Amino acid sequence: MNNVIKHSIKHSIKLFIRKVCLVLVASTMAFSAWAISIDQAKQQGLVGELPNGYLGVVVTSAEVSSLVTMVNKKRKDIYLNLARKNKITMQQVTKLAGEKSISKTQAGHLIKNAAGQWVKK
Secondary structure (H helix, E strand, C coil), X not given: CCHHHHHXXXXXXXXXXXXXXXXXXXXXXXXXXXXXXXXXXXXXXXXXXXXXXXXXXXXXXXXXXXXXXXXXXXXXXXXXHHHHHHCCCHHHHHHXXXXXHHHHCCCCCXXXXXXXXXXXX
């Protein structure tokens, strides 16, 4: 290959890499702009605390469901470790966690009551 063609190919590859990088940066920024925090979701009434120590979906959307799944996975890992460490059952841990999370829930945020209804605390 002559030098002109090699230079042209290198230039095209560099431009392609720059475009890919820009797309990745833009998509990351867009995702973070759409991402919602637990506190925001609670304030907006999209999620609430369940008596079993997990977070529940109040208003269904892909973003809210994804958030709840992620949070509950982390909580489950913590609960499993607590159960093992303290030699108690997961049911005991989740019951205590539920009581604690509901007691710590801010006024105006949603909790699920014994009748299975979402109510403001």
